[in-house]
Amino acid sequence: MLNGEKSLQKPLRWGMIGGGRTGQVGYKHRTGALRDHTAYRLVCGAFDIDYERGMDFGLNLGVARERLYPDYKTLIAEEAKREDGVEVVTIATPNFTHYEITKACLEAGLHVICEKPLFFTIAECEEIAALADRKGLIVGVTYGFTGHPLVHQMAAMVKKGMLGEIRIVDLQYTHGFNAGDDSNASEAQRWRTNAQTSGPTFVLGDIGTHIHYLSEIVLPHLRITKLLCDRQSFIKTRAPLEDNAYVLSHYDNGAVGRLWVSSVNAGSMASQRYRFVGSKASVEWTDTQPNELIYEIQGQPPQILHHGMPYLEEESLRYERMGALHTEGLGDSWANIYLWIAQAIDAKNRDDEAFLKTHHYPGIEAGTEGVRWLEHCVRSADNGGVWVPYS
Structure with a gap:
């Protein structure tokens, strides 16, 4: 049974691209990632194509003003300058942007958690899978219902x-x-x-x-x-x-x-x-x-x-998570998905391939x-x- 105790030595520094005020899925991602407060810490974001709206939204989430960015390219560039820069980003943007943003993040050395459908073609999936493998990075996919x-x-x-x-x-x-x-x-x-x-x-x-x-x-x-x-x-x-x-x-x-x-x-x-x-x-x-x-x-x-x-x-x-007398719901399922991906990222960072061979999480293969x-x-x-x- 899961009870919120940490399974990583320290939370991953996490950012979001998309998932702002007008989106339908952003809150589900934040609910999943931050449910236990032991796997992720939200440190930055490019939440909205409308920068002012995204800035206002991010401030209301408690993100520091200087780490709220107008677009994903600026987020990648500025976070790379920081010793405490972001380690993993969630991509919660329209489908047609998934490939280019995922590729840019991986090339910058960032782990990725992406909405589905992952990309438009198998060729794109295979290219990204090869890139992630070369970089030693995880690509997780949020099939959020399978955490039940x-x-x-x-x-x-x-x-x-x-x-x-x-x-x-x-x-x-x-x-x-x-x-x-x-x-x-x-x-x-x-x-x-x-x-x-x-x-x-x-x-x-x-x-x-x-x-x-x-x-x-x-x-x-x-x-x-x-x-x-x-x-x-x-x-x-x-x-x-x-x-x-x-x-x-x-x-x-x-x-x-x-x-x-x-x-x-x-x-x-x-x-x-x-x-x-x-x-x-x-x-x-x-x-x-x-x-x-x-x-x-x-x-x-x-x-x-x-x-x-x-x-x-x-x-x-x-x-x-809740025990038999209490109901579990979609938030608990998303929390499981995000925890599994965090554990995969942690194992990849530690070169623990033995753990990854037996660990269940929705990754690039599932997205493909x-x-x-x-x-x-x-x-x-x-x-x-x-x-x-x-x-």
């Missing part, structure tokens, strides 16, 4: 054969917050529906990569062999970007998968749902009830497993796989919703 303890309970149950052979993977991440047009959309929403700033996808990249990655955590032994993607732009001004999509998958063990992702599921607050069906039993989990896992063994009454209880697997209990999945989805959809081999 019961996600790792599902993974442990699959690994130990409690479900039998996996047959069906049923995934859903939907909401209705974009069911109307974009005439009154916020700044943070407008760039997501613009192909120049969002990239080749909208909901597939914005929320679909979350559920794809979570399925990889639960089913690390399975590989997709082919997929079919059918995507729609119900709000026509968003075309060619989709606001709804279906993805069918075949896996190398014979299992099949179905994924529905949508931001036009009008009235829905259901968010995410995961169901993994095996030959013996099934498990089902949703982020709207993150403290309960439904376990259904064929021929027996359904069981509800509750987080933090001693009957759970150690893989789940080690990431527990997300981009690979998106490329295959786009290829399938743009060719009329056909099956494409997955490689």
Whole structure:
């Protein structure tokens, strides 16, 4: 169980690029990084493309005025002059900037934590992975939902054969917050529906990569062999970007998968749902009830497993924070993600490759796989919703 004690000798000096007052994700990053006050210390930022607004925001966060910068290039240059300069930066900016900012930070010797989807192409991912390797640096990716303890309970149950052979993977991440047009959309929403700033996808990249990655955590032994993607732009001004999509998958063990992702599921607050069906039993989990896992063994009454209880697997209990009598939520999940990345950075700084070989965190490989999945989805959809081999 996690209780906030330090796992690093001293907190990492941390900065943010983006994630300011008008962003949708900045607070989630700060909640995750600063939850325990032992892994990170926020020392600088270039929070906003509007410098005055970013300055005002940063001051309200308690960052020193002289360490609030108008852009990421100035942040890198000025922090490099300081003995106490920043060590790791979070990139919480629109998708089209991820590659250039990540590259610049790595070249300056900084570890990076980046929003997803990581980049636009596999080629960019491979280039950045090689650069990070040469520099001896970590690139973390914020798949923020996989820090929930019961996600790792599902993974442990699959690994130990409690479900039998996996047959069906049923995934859903939907909401209705974009069911109307974009005439009154916020700044943070407008760039997501613009192909120049969002990239080749909208909901597939914005929320679909979350559920794809979570399925990889639960089913690390399975590989997709082919997929079919059918995507729609119900709000026509968003075309060619989709606001709804279906993805069918075949896996190398014979299992099949179905994924529905949508931001036009009008009235829905259901968010995410995961169901993994095996030959013996099934498990089902949703982020709207993150403290309960439904376990259904064929021929027996359904069981509800509750987080933090001693009957759970150690893989789940080690990431527990609140205890069984108290609810855990998204902030706890983000805190776990940020802690895992901090531990990876600390190990890399100490050249502890043995630790890194067994340590779980969403890194450059996870980000690359997300981009690979998106490329295959786009290829399938743009060719009329056909099956494409997955490689």
